[in-house]
Amino acid sequence: MSGSIYLDYAATTPVDPRVAEVMSRHLTLDGVFANPASRSHMPGWQAEQAVESARRQVADRIGADPREIVWTSGATEADNLALIGLMRAGRERGRHLVTSTIEHKAIIDTALALEKEGCEVSWLTPDGSGRITPESLKALLRDDTVLVSLMAVNNELGSINDLAGLAAAAHAAGALFHTDAAQAVGRLPLNVAELGIDLMSLSGHKAYGPKGVGALYVKRSPDIRLEALIHGGGHERGMRSGTLPTHQIAGMGEAFAIAGREGEADQARIEALQARFLEGLADLPGIHLNSTTEASVPNIINLGFSGVDGESLLMALRNIAVSTGSACNSASVEPSYVLREIGVSRALALASLRFSLGRFTTADDIDRTLATLRHALTGLRR
Numbered sequence: 084m085s086g087s088i089y090l091d092y093a094a095t096t097p098v099d100p101r102v103a104e105v106m107s108r109h110l111t112l113d114g115v116f117a118n119p120a121s122r123s124h125m126p127g128w129q130a131e132q133a134v135e136s137a138r139r140q141v142a143d144r145i146g147a148d149p150r151e152i153v154w155t156s157g158a159t160e161a162d163n164l165a166l167i168g169l170m171r172a173g174r175e176r177g178r179h180l181v182t183s184t185i186e187h188k189a190i191i192d193t194a195l196a197l198e199k200e201g202c203e204v205s206w207l208t209p210d211g212s213g214r215i216t217p218e219s220l221k222a223l224l225r226d227d228t229v230l231v232s233l234m235a236v237n238n239e240l241g242s243i244n245d246l247a248g249l250a251a252a253a254h255a256a257g258a259l260f261h262t263d264a265a266q267a268v269g270r271l272p273l274n275v276a277e278l279g280i281d282l283m284s285l286s287g288h289k290a291y292g293p294k295g296v297g298a299l300y301v302k303r304s305p306d307i308r309l310e311a312l313i314h315g316g317g318h319e320r321g322m323r324s325g326t327l328p329t330h331q332i333a334g335m336g337e338a339f340a341i342a343g344r345e346g347e348a349d350q351a352r353i354e355a356l357q358a359r360f361l362e363g364l365a366d367l368p369g370i371h372l373n374s375t376t377e378a379s380v381p382n383i384i385n386l387g388f389s390g391v392d393g394e395s396l397l398m399a400l401r402n403i404a405v406s407t408g409s410a411c412n413s414a415s416v417e418p419s420y421v422l423r424e425i426g427v428s429r430a431l432a433l434a435s436l437r438f439s440l441g442r443f444t445t446a447d448d449i450d451r452t453l454a455t456l457r458h459a460l461t462g463l464r465r
């Protein structure tokens with residue numbers, strides 16, 4: 084580990100030490116460990132209180148009411164619950180779903196599964212900078228469109244969608260609007276009421292909380308009914324059964340509270356680091372910025388290196404933790420579908436790397452990465 088630089092915050096973030104401390108107080112006999120559904124004793128009530136206080140922390144971060152938060156195992160499950168739960172419950176209204184070709188696999192594969200059970204899916208394509216325009220959405224909406232699902236921030240490009248414009252377009256056609264905001268928490272102000280969001284998927288581990296926990300925001304409205312995917316004790320108002328993992332939930336709550344207090348300062352620092360990185364690359368030939376610096380979070384810098392082999396470059400950068408394509412399909416040699424969709428050639432997509440920065444990235448990390456990159460490119464291009 085020594086000497087290694089972590090620049091893969093979009094794949095996962097380390098748990099903030101303050102979050103780890105809170106989690107450790109919710110595990111052992113001397114802490115708050117009981118089953119939050121145990122109503123017959125004090126330890127159970129304390130656990131329930133910890134869960135409810137975290138529910139408020141998460142709700143506060145997105146301008147929601149705590150009763151609108153459903154705990155899940157992560158954003159993947161929240162995406163599944165939103166899409167499948169809503170499309171199944173909305174059968175009588177229609178079977179049409181609209182999403183995009185650059186969503187996370189948790190959305191794309193769920194939409195494909197819904198196609199197999201008789202739903203019809205329309206796929207929006209992004210503009211060259213990785214955004215879906217409200218105009219392109221309007222063209223695909225129909226009377227039987229039940230749901231539109233479009234991500235807040237793209238995990239490979241950092242591009243930010245105009246959620247308010249997209250939600251307004253969906254609503255004008257009588258459809259509901261879901262957004263996967265896993266990459267947005269701590270990077271953007273997010274207010275579900277102001278943006279007009281009906282459902283929002285959240286993840287703990289993209290925001291310095293633990294892996295294995297997430298949430299789905301479900302607006303309290305008579306129009307919104309979800310069919311549960313996981314049946315059991317009727318937890319979470321019947322929408323998601325299973326004993327709540329108190330330590331994970333308390334950790335996610337603390338992480339979201341910190342994001343609310345410190346997100347803006349984090350982002351100002353990260354923006355300066357992004358500028359430092361891009362300036363340091365300016366005199367190197369053959370580097371293409373796949374991501375953009377406009378309407379994007381500064382955390383994600385996606386670069387294409389023409390004339391070098393992506394695998395060899397990754398080998399030369401082995402002391403730096405970065406991603407090729409997205410982490411979920413790095414086992415295959417197919418180029419990133421997100422880069423292909425914004426018009427990057429197959430060859431350049433195969434020679435592209437995603438550098439993602441976060442709360443603990445330092446100027447020294449950036450300078451050492453630049454030096455390593457310079458050395459590697461000179462060697463590979465010789």
Ligand SMILES: *Cc1c(COP(=O)(O)O)cnc(C)c1O
Pocket residue numbers: 093094156157158159160187189234236237238263264265266285286287288289295296297
């Ligand atoms: C990481 C990520 C997910 C998956 O979240 P998990 O909590 O790991 O299930 C979904 N969507 C996006 C955009 C992500 O970045």
